[in-house]
Amino acid sequence: MESMEADILIVGGGAAGFACALEAAERGATVLVLEKQPETGGSSAMSGGCLAFAGTEMQREQGIEDSAELLANDLKQLGGTDADPALIAAFATHQLETYDWLKAHGQVFSPALEASSGQSVPRVHTVDPADMVRLLAARCRTTGKVTLLVETAARRLQHDPAAHRVTGVLAEGRDGPIDIRARNGVVLASGGFSRNPDLVRQFAPDCEHAVFVGGAGNVGDGLRMAWALGADLRDMAQIKGTFGKHPTDELNNHSCLCVYKGAIAVNQDGRRFVDESLSYKLLGAACLRQPYGAAFQILDEPILRSGDNEVRILDFERRLEEGLFIQADTLEGLARQIEVPEEMLTKTVADYNAYVDSGEDREFGRKHLVHNHGALRRIETAPFYAYPSTAAVYGTYCGLRVDPAMHVIDVFGERIEGLLAAGEVVGGFHGNAYMTGSALGKALVFGRIAARTALGAAAG
Amino acid sequence: MQVVVLLAGVVDPKWRLDRLGLRPGTELADESGLPRRLSPFDEAALETALKLRDADPAVRVTAVLPGDVGSDALLRGVAAFRPDRAFRFDTSGLAPWDPRAAVRLLGLAVGAACGCPDLVLMGREFGDCDDGVLPAALAEAQGWRFCGLAHAVAIADGRFVAHRIRGPREELLRLPPPALVSITNDRGNRLRHPLMKNVMLAKRGPVEVVTPQAGAIPRAVVARSLAVVPPPQRGAGACRILSGPVDAQVAELAAYLRARRQAAAP
Numbered sequence: 001m002e003s004m005e006a007d008i009l010i011v012g013g014g015a016a017g018f019a020c021a022l023e024a025a026e027r028g029a030t031v032l033v034l035e036k037q038p039e040t041g042g043s044s045a046m047s048g049g050c051l052a053f054a055g056t057e058m059q060r061e062q063g064i065e066d067s068a069e070l071l072a073n074d075l076k077q078l079g080g081t082d083a084d085p086a087l088i089a090a091f092a093t094h095q096l097e098t099y100d101w102l103k104a105h106g107q108v109f110s111p112a113l114e115a116s117s118g119q120s121v122p123r124v125h126t127v128d129p130a131d132m133v134r135l136l137a138a139r140c141r142t143t144g145k146v147t148l149l150v151e152t153a154a155r156r157l158q159h160d161p162a163a164h165r166v167t168g169v170l171a172e173g174r175d176g177p178i179d180i181r182a183r184n185g186v187v188l189a190s191g192g193f194s195r196n197p198d199l200v201r202q203f204a205p206d207c208e209h210a211v212f213v214g215g216a217g218n219v220g221d222g223l224r225m226a227w228a229l230g231a232d233l234r235d236m237a238q239i240k241g242t243f244g245k246h247p248t249d250e251l252n253n254h255s256c257l258c259v260y261k262g263a264i265a266v267n268q269d270g271r272r273f274v275d276e277s278l279s280y281k282l283l284g285a286a287c288l289r290q291p292y293g294a295a296f297q298i299l300d301e302p303i304l305r306s307g308d309n310e311v312r313i314l315d316f317e318r319r320l321e322e323g324l325f326i327q328a329d330t331l332e333g334l335a336r337q338i339e340v341p342e343e344m345l346t347k348t349v350a351d352y353n354a355y356v357d358s359g360e361d362r363e364f365g366r367k368h369l370v371h372n373h374g375a376l377r378r379i380e381t382a383p384f385y386a387y388p389s390t391a392a393v394y395g396t397y398c399g400l401r402v403d404p405a406m407h408v409i410d411v412f413g414e415r416i417e418g419l420l421a422a423g424e425v426v427g428g429f430h431g432n433a434y435m436t437g438s439a440l441g442k443a444l445v446f447g448r449i450a451a452r453t454a455l456g457a458a459a460g
Numbered sequence: 461m462q463v464v465v466l467l468a469g470v471v472d473p474k475w476r477l478d479r480l481g482l483r484p485g486t487e488l489a490d491e492s493g494l495p496r497r498l499s500p501f502d503e504a505a506l507e508t509a510l511k512l513r514d515a516d517p518a519v520r521v522t523a524v525l526p527g528d529v530g531s532d533a534l535l536r537g538v539a540a541f542r543p544d545r546a547f548r549f550d551t552s553g554l555a556p557w558d559p560r561a562a563v564r565l566l567g568l569a570v571g572a573a574c575g576c577p578d579l580v581l582m583g584r585e586f587g588d589c590d591d592g593v594l595p596a597a598l599a600e601a602q603g604w605r606f607c608g609l610a611h612a613v614a615i616a617d618g619r620f621v622a623h624r625i626r627g628p629r630e631e632l633l634r635l636p637p638p639a640l641v642s643i644t645n646d647r648g649n650r651l652r653h654p655l656m657k658n659v660m661l662a663k664r665g666p667v668e669v670v671t672p673q674a675g676a677i678p679r680a681v682v683a684r685s686l687a688v689v690p691p692p693q694r695g696a697g698a699c700r701i702l703s704g705p706v707d708a709q710v711a712e713l714a715a716y717l718r719a720r721r722q723a724a725a726p
Contacts, residue, residue, distance in 0.1 A: 039706060150705060247656040268657050294656035323650055339655055388656060 002178045006032035006147070008454050009169060009182035010189055011154045011222055014042030014215070015129070015440060016423025017189035018136035019098075019447030022105075025143035027455050032180060033146060034171055035217075036153035040137055042191050042215035043395060043424060044443055045130035048254050048312040050116065051109075051444070052437030053099040053125050054092070062113055066121045068092040074371065075438065078118040078279055079431025082235060087429045090404035091438070091445050098445045099125070105139050107132060110310040116260055117280045118435035120372040126311050129440065149173060157186065157225045157419065166229070166418035185418045185454035188408070189447060192396035192424040193220030200393070203236045206285070209293035210241035211392040213253050222425045223399050229419070230410040234427030235398035241391025242434070243283035244313065246324050247294050248388070254312045255280065255394075256297070256319055258387055260370040261306045262377040263299035264352050265389070268292055270335065270344030272352065275364040277371060279433035284391030296326075296338055297387040298349065300379045313436070319387070326386040334384045353378045395439050399427040406450035420454055422446040461519045461615070464573045464580045465509040465543070466566055468587030469525060469534050472497045480688050487557065487683040488528075489588075496527075496534045501583025503651035505643040508613050509581050510541060510652065516615060520544045522573040526565060528552040532667045539662040540654035545573070547668035557589060558681035563597045565677050570602070572670045578637035579620055584609055584644045595642035605639040611646035 008024045010017045013035030021031045035042075053059075054071035072092040076083060103109075110126035140146035152173040157166050158181070168181040193199040194214035200207060227233070243265070244255030259265055259276035265283065267273050267290040274286040287295045304325070307316030319325060328334035335345040355361040356376045368374050400421045401409045408419040423443040430438065471477065472495045483490040498506065506523065513519040523546040525535050531548055539546045549569040566586075570577055586594045599606035610622040610633075622633045622641050635641070643649065654662075702709040 246653065248653045248659060292657045292660045323652065339657060388653065390656060 002173070002176070003181070004032060004178055005181040005183065006030045007182070007184045008032070008187060008451065009180055009185075010034070010187045011169065012042060012189035012191055012423070013037075013040035013137070013148060013150070014189060014191060014423060014443065015044035015133055015136070016443035016447040017187075018133060018140055019444040020187050020189060020422055020451045021140045021146045022136055022143070023448040023451035024455060025140060025145040027451070029145065029184065029451075029455055031140070031146045032182075033140075033148045034152045034154050034169070035148065035150045036221070037215070037217045038151055040148070040150065041130055041133045043194075043218055044440060045133050046213070046215060046253055047129045047394070047440050048436075049127045049129040049132070050311070050313070050437035050440060051099075051125045051127060052119070052123050052435055052441045053095050054123050055096050056099050056125065058109060058113060058125065059121075059123065062122075064113060064121050064123070066123055068096065070120060071095065071123065074118055074120050075435060078433040078435055079429075080433070081431070082238060083431025084234070084428040086404045087402070090449060091429065091442060094445050094449060095441060098441075098448060101448070102132075102444065105135060107135060112308050112310045114308055114311050114314055115370050115373040116257065116313060116436035118371050118433060118438075122373070124311060124437050152178070154190070154221060154225065157229060159229055164414070164417060166416060182418070185420055187406075187447075187450045187454065188222035188226060188400070188419070188421040188425050189423045189443075190222030190425050191215055191218040192399065193223060194218050194393045194396050196220045200239070203398070204239035204393070206288065207239060207241055207391070207393055209288055209390070210284070211245050211247065211390060213245070213392050213394050218424070222421065226400050226408050226416070226419060226421070229416055230412075231408050231416060232401035232411045232413075233399065234401045235430060236427065238398055238430065238432055239393065239396050240281040241284035241288060241393045243280040243287050243391055244297070244389050245392035246388055247390040249324055251322070252319065252324070255392060256316065256324075256387055256389070257313045258297040258299045258303060258307075258316060259283070261299070261314065262303040262369055262379070263297040263387070264348070264379065265295045265297055266340065266345065266348055267295050268340055270340035270348055272348055272363060275361070275366040277366050277368045279371075279435070281397075281434040287389065287391050294388060294390045296340070297389050298334070298345070298379060299385050299387070300381045301383055302381050303377065303379065304385055320385075324387065326388070327383050329382050329384075331384050334386055338386045338388070349379050353380060395424050397424070397430045397434060397439065399425045401428055402426050404449075405453040406446055407453065420450040422450040461516065462522070462574045462577045462579070463509050463512055463519055464522050464524060464570050464577045465505050466569065466580065466582040466586070467502045467506065467523060467525045467538060468499060468583060468590070469496045469502065469527060469531055470499045470588055471495075480686055482683060482686045489686055492530065496531055498534070498538070498651070499583055499585070499587065500645040501585055501643060504611070504645040504649040505581040505583050506538070506541060507649045507651045508643050509543070511649070512579075512613065512615060519615075522546070524549050524569045524573050526551045526569055535667055536662045536665070539665060540659040541652070542658055545668070547572070547670050550669050550671040557683045558679045559593055559597060561677050561679040561681070562586075562589070562594055563601050565672070566594065566598050567602055568672050568676060569670075572672075576638065578639075579613070580604065580638070580640040581613070582640070582642055584642045595640060599640040602638075602640070605635045606641075607633045607635060607639070608642045609644045610641050611644055612648060613641055613643075
């Protein structure tokens with residue numbers, strides 16, 4: 001059997017894996033990255049490219065007051081008691097330096113900043129996510145310390161039971177098995193399990209009707225390998241679909257969130273069913289409880305034109321050009337097209353407009369466009385539009401229990417020495433809901449923390 | 461106003477075709493287990509029919525999908541667009557290799573949809589076994605007026621107005637019924653998306669199957685084998701698809717371009 005050795009072994013070639021690899025290489029470590037797919041990028045490359053950073057120079061230049069404290073408060077408010085405050089603190093503490101680190105490596109952000117799910121102020125910093133992963137991979141190559149093995153899957157963690165320490169992995173490459181030793185630790189950055197129907201059925205039976213989107217390799221490899229060593233799990237009951245996925249369109253893999261610009265969500269009966277300013281995870285869960293597991297976002301012309309073509313989840317005009325919006329000159333005509341009762345839809349919109357005027361949504365208590373941001377707006381100017389929407393599971397947002405240094409923790413609350421995790425395979429950070437940009441942000445921030453921890457442990 | 465739309469269906473190109481051959485004991489290509497979907501031309505024809513009904517509720521749309529039981533999932537997908545009627549015209553055991561037999565089969569399928577159609581719509585190419593001749597051949601065999609390669613159809617004064625582009629010009633052909641129009645795909649006839657409600661209802665609903673009489677379709681051409689024939693070797697300078705890891709492809713392409721630049725330098 002072929003054998004290899006490195007200071008740090010990283011399982012998964014997405015944003016978390018390459019952020020970890022680059023951080024480690026810049027600190028002088030040799031790194032081996034395993035990617036079982038022929039191409040790197042994983043779910044990170046497929047994502048909306050949104051990064052939640054707070055207190056950045058971009059925000060300051062645009063007059064947006066934000067801070068690590070406000071970011072942490074938003075995350076705590078969203079995640080509820082299930083979100084681990086220590087992980088939130090770790091993210092909030094290190095996110096701004098990660099933004100600066102990315103910029104220093106040449107990452108270019110879209111100039112527009114948007115407020116989206118769970119954000120009290122506009123803090124969505126948008127990138128082309130596939131380009132970002134390629135940039136990190138390229139920077140890794142230039143260090144000369146990172147070796148990438150594609151089409152090489154980690155099969156089992158190598159474990160010294162006496163020391164309760166992970167020493168490497170048994171991998172399967174193009175030419176057969178490889179025994180890989182990791183002197184300073186193994187970092188699992190292998191993503192979630194949205195492409196594993198058995199695990200999804202086991203942990204998220206409520207998502208039976210949801211659409212599943214994610215990297216083809218997201219079948220829970222890292223989760224299961226750590227699980228086999230007794231790793232504890234977090235947030236497994238919190239898997240929810242994200243609202244806003246067109247239920248029958250196969251070309252766009254991203255949600256469309258007209259509700260965060262002022263649209264309302266109605267079900268097939270023409271009735272609202274939720275406070276549309278909530279996190280789109282909660283909207284997704286509410287949507288799946290509606291008839292046919294689907295809904296419509298209802299909006300008018302000014303709301304449609306208020307979209308942002310630089311941000312995938314707010315790119316309304318492109319979707320209009322692709323024929324994904326249903327359009328009519330009257331609400332009655334729109335109702336006929338989407339086959340909801342005309343009288344009910346017109347009443348629902350009229351009631352909502354009255355709530356906007358009075359400042360009080362007596363049905364669902366909506367106060368803002370999104371989270372604590374933005375004033376509500378009437379839906380009144382033709383043409384009117386409907387965007388068919390259901391919930392899609394883009395990421396499982398749950399997984400291994402880790403401490404703020406990214407050590408994997410077992411079911412007895414003890415570290416599994418030599419084993420760290422970062423990115424989507426980590427649980428406990430999001431809790432009950434989800435903030436736009438926190439998954440891709442978490443990949444980068446936690447990936448870098450894992451690298452530092454592994455090397456610090458070795459130095460100590 | 462009776463509008464019949466004939467849909468071919470093709471193997472979903474997103475799936476890898478691992479084998480190419482005839483299903484044992486039949487003349488059918490072995491596509492078992494592979495999902496089918498509408499071709500772009502099918503979609504354009506269906507959307508054209510739905511637009512006619514949108515404009516005039518008196519239009520009755522019947523969608524016909526020739527095929528065997530492997531096409532039932534696709535038929536449910538068609539039903540989600542809520543044509544007035546959708547059925548599978550059972551072609552189990554029949555292969556569409558023979559254009560003459562295929563024309564006969566499609567004529568029977570239209571007849572099963574309604575005795576006297578006012579308009580028959582079909583894609584400019586009907587599935588994988590058509591050289592673009594079936595629409596014209598069907599119209600000729602049935603004695604219907606014909607327009608090929610239209611991108612839109614309207615109804616005016618009891619006639620069908622077919623729009624098509626010919627070079628720099630747009631032609632309008634006025635056809636009295638009965639007529640057959642083959643549709644080419646165009647930005648303006650991109651198939652709408654079905655409502656989720658109708659997708660779910662169609663999944664639960666029954667599938668209507670119409671079976672032609674045995675021996676109703678005499679055939680002249682019989683398929684004995686189906687195989688991949690390697691393309692002929694190309695000469696120097698021909699195109700080549702780069703393969704392997706992306707990095708290696710990029711490096712190879714860059715080396716090629718550098719060599720070209722050096723060769724072109726004075």
